Amino acid sequence: MATMATDRLPVAPNEDPDNKVYFDGCRAGKLILGKCLDTGRLFHYPRHVSPFTLSNNVEFVEAKGTGEIYSWSVARGKAPFCVAYVKLDEGPIMLTNIIDCDLDALACGQKVKVKFKETDGGAPVPMFVPA
Amino acid sequence: MKNPAYIVGAFEHPTRKAEDKSTAQLHAEVAYGALQDAGLSASDIDGYFCAGDAPGMGGLSMADYMGLTNLRHYDTTESGGSSYVIHVGHAVEAIMHGKCNVALITLAGRPRAEGMQTGTAVRSFGSGVPDEPFELPYGRTIATMHAMVATRHMHEFGTTSEQLAWIKVAASTHAQYNPHAMLPKVVTVEDVVNSPMIADPLHRLDCCVISDGGGALIVAKPEIAKSLKRPLVGVKGWGEAYKHQSAGGIDLTYSAAVKSGAMAYDKAKVKPADIKYASIYDSFTISVLVQIEDLGFCEKGQGGKFVQDGGLISGVGKLPFNTDGGGLCNNHPSNRGGMTKVIEAVRQARGEAHPKVQVPNADLVLANGKGGNLGTRHGCGTVILERE
Numbered sequence: 180m181a182t183m184a185t186d187r188l189p190v191a192p193n194e195d196p197d198n199k200v201y202f203d204g205c206r207a208g209k210l211i212l213g214k215c216l217d218t219g220r221l222f223h224y225p226r227h228v229s230p231f232t233l234s235n236n237v238e239f240v241e242a243k244g245t246g247e248i249y250s251w252s253v254a255r256g257k258a259p260f261c262v263a264y265v266k267l268d269e270g271p272i273m274l275t276n277i278i279d280c281d282l283d284a285l286a287c288g289q290k291v292k293v294k295f296k297e298t299d300g301g302a303p304v305p306m307f308v309p310a
Numbered sequence: 311m312k313n314p315a316y317i318v319g320a321f322e323h324p325t326r327k328a329e330d331k332s333t334a335q336l337h338a339e340v341a342y343g344a345l346q347d348a349g350l351s352a353s354d355i356d357g358y359f360c361a362g363d364a365p366g367m368g369g370l371s372m373a374d375y376m377g378l379t380n381l382r383h384y385d386t387t388e389s390g391g392s393s394y395v396i397h398v399g400h401a402v403e404a405i406m407h408g409k410c411n412v413a414l415i416t417l418a419g420r421p422r423a424e425g426m427q428t429g430t431a432v433r434s435f436g437s438g439v440p441d442e443p444f445e446l447p448y449g450r451t452i453a454t455m456h457a458m459v460a461t462r463h464m465h466e467f468g469t470t471s472e473q474l475a476w477i478k479v480a481a482s483t484h485a486q487y488n489p490h491a492m493l494p495k496v497v498t499v500e501d502v503v504n505s506p507m508i509a510d511p512l513h514r515l516d517c518c519v520i521s522d523g524g525g526a527l528i529v530a531k532p533e534i535a536k537s538l539k540r541p542l543v544g545v546k547g548w549g550e551a552y553k554h555q556s557a558g559g560i561d562l563t564y565s566a567a568v569k570s571g572a573m574a575y576d577k578a579k580v581k582p583a584d585i586k587y588a589s590i591y592d593s594f595t596i597s598v599l600v601q602i603e604d605l606g607f608c609e610k611g612q613g614g615k616f617v618q619d620g621g622l623i624s625g626v627g628k629l630p631f632n633t634d635g636g637g638l639c640n641n642h643p644s645n646r647g648g649m650t651k652v653i654e655a656v657r658q659a660r661g662e663a664h665p666k667v668q669v670p671n672a673d674l675v676l677a678n679g680k681g682g683n684l685g686t687r688h689g690c691g692t693v694i695l696e697r698e
Contacts, residue, residue: 252457271558
């Protein structure tokens with residue numbers, strides 16, 4: 180039995196001076212990661228402060244937009260949809276939704292790729308579809 | 311007197327639906343109940359501890375409402391449902407440092423009367439929270455985030471829904487003896503796995519209740535504890551720890567209880583095998599499984615085998631847990647289960663749990679709280695109590 184993911188309209192993300200670089204990236208169809216220049220480590224969610232050293236010695240880099248499902252759950256109810264953590268090929272794990280898929284055929288380790296999804300009056304946000 | 315401070319008063323509000331009472335009233339009623347239990351009066355309280363459920367700025371409004379005029383110390387550490395377990399440790403330290411002699415900790419709320427959709431609605435802490443723009447568009451809820459912990463546990467360790475269900479079976483087996491329990495009916499593994507799916511792989515019966523009410527504790531210095539008529543329950547060990555999303559380095563297989571438990575065992579100079587009874591935070595069945603492993607009652611990944619076949623049932627299994635029925639069946643007041651965890655541990659240590667679930671000679675017990683969200687950011691508090 181297949182259960183197709185509901186096509187829902189997400190609430191708009193609140194943008195602020197710190198996260199604007201990320202959501203501007205989303206508008207341009209780019210998935211942005213933070214990079215700590217003190218340690219060379221990548222991070223999500225992007226911010227202007229390194230979560231590894233607390234310095235502002237950071238830059239922003241574009242991810243490929245591919246990865247695999249680290250974990251997932253389906254919110255059941257009238258309009259079921261999948262909440263997931265996706266491990267990007269670059270390393271960081273991010274919260275997202277898996278869309279355009281059969282909710283009864285999801286698995287940890289499943290390969291996925293990014294697809295930007297419109298929100299309710301705000302910047303689009305990265306979601307993932309089976310690769 | 312072997313311990314630095316003692317829990318001399320404990321009270322759980324009997325209500326589970328408080329349509330006719332305000333939140334402030336409930337705080338005052340549990341405070342009075344704990345004072346009556348201890349044999350103390352409001353004027354004896356010189357330290358007040360509360361968290362985000364207390365109406366007003368920190369503890370100011372509640373202390374004013376209750377007429378706590380002798381305060382010289384207060385602490386409003388907020389870590390969701392684990393706050394009150396953490397407060398016990400803070401109260402002990404405050405007493406050790408002479409900041410107060412008698413500490414009152416209160417929790418109360420009425421999410422049921424207010425019709426709150428606790429676990430299945432998207433909850434926001436307001437604008438300016440830096441992580442929320444990266445989470446709210448995805449409709450994450452408390453249920454789905456805990457469910458992802460279960461999904462990963464099943465993937466890595468082969469844990470099954472039936473094993474998780476045994477946690478609910480144990481809680482319900484205990485709840486049948488609690489006249490105040492919201493869900494006093496004993497359920498089977500089949501009942502749990504056949505209940506409606508809320509957030510894969512968690513079913514409705516994997517989730518805790520939503521209830522009104524509250525609870526309070528009184529922690530006092532040794533000289534005062536000795537002067538009272540109640541059994542001596544000392545705080546032998548305590549610890550607190552916090553776990554976040556690690557900037558994308560997420561590992562859902564463990565909780566902050568790994569650290570808070572180790573701190574508490576170290577202070578108490580005891581081992582997990584010494585613990586006779588444990589109150590374990592049970593917002594969901596998976597919450598219990600992860601904490602049992604993290605507190606060292608079994609190896610990481612072996613929780614499923616540990617809890618199955620009645621492993622947590624008093625008189626049957628190796629680790630009697632939540633003998634009041636826990637949050638899964640009895641009470642999860644204000645969506646915050648840490649207070650009731652400590653209260654039932656105190657009942658066990660005093661020998662005042664229901665005779666059908668009382669652990670013989672429960673002279674060393676543990677309570678663990680987990681607050682916030684197991685799948686995103688949370689804090690854990692652990693206390694180890696000793697009856698002298």
